[in-house]
Amino acid sequence: MFLRTCVLYFALAITFNSGFGLSDAEKRVKRATLIESYPELTDLESSEENSDISLPVAAEEIVLSDSEILNQSDEFELVLKKGFNPHVILGDYSYYVGVYEQVSWYRALQECALQNMQLLYIDNAQNNRQLRNFLTEQNILPAQYWTSANNFIQDDEFVWLPTGKDLTFTNWGQNETGPFSNCVYINKNYKWGVTDCYDDHYFICKAPLVPRCGPTGQCHS
Incomplete structure (x- = not known):
């Protein structure tokens, strides 16, 4: 049951993500349709300002910026001067x-x-x-x-x-x-x-x- 709920939670998030460009009314229709099909998602309803969250925080935490990756590496970053002649x-x-x-x-x-x-x-x-x-x-x-x-x-x-x-x-x-x-x-x-x-x-x-x-x-x- 727990696993099913997690899967449905992600389905809900993905559904709302795919709604970029839709009006608020259209988003509410998509929300209602999904919850009608899966009643156990009723408790996951949230305010409209949260309906545009793209991914759970846990998934976002694994993404490192370029500067963070560079700081974690001991490799030398080779940058040639403009006009460098070998x-x-x-x-x-x-x-x-x-x-x-x-x-x-x-x-x-x-x-x-x-x-x-x-x-x-x-x-x-x-x-x-x-x-x-x-x-x-x-x-x-x-x-x-x-x-x-x-x-x-x-x-x-x-x-x-x-x-x-x-x-x-x-x-x-x-x-x-x-x-x-x-x-x-x-x-x-x-x-x-x-x-x-x-x-x-x-x-x-x-x-x-x-x-x-x-x-x-x-x-x-």
Whole structure:
């Protein structure tokens, strides 16, 4: 009986909701028709000002506003500056900052190859600082990015994929490893961590600046 009453209560509410645009008289007719069919709803009659309630309060309470959802999430909300250009020259290198899609480490390799570039490698503290400053200026530092560093050959030895060389400069964070972790990424604090290569992150591609006719700028026939 209790369940039936609850179902009928919702039927009553839905019926009144469907009456938007009707006159008060027409709403009263709809009310009377429903209650005549289901006498047990007599006690649920209410004043006219309550007849337009759309849903029970309990149902409304599960709906969160966008701001409430954002406040409950630890994820970084990426907002690009107007006129943002993903291509940038920093020092002796050209970079492409892939912030339009989060992809696996393997997909990031492919995306950089399509740019005729290589997935990020950081040779020294100066390169690291230049990149960090650029990401900070663009308000995209905490977005988390793939690098090309990995330990596929040996668990305790990380190398840069484009060069095959060991990491002579490092910027490790704390407790940034986990099971099946082989690929290095830059976390939201701009520290390095190791994670599953199939995780999704943004990525940064890199290529050395080489003049069209070679480092000396002299063309040879």
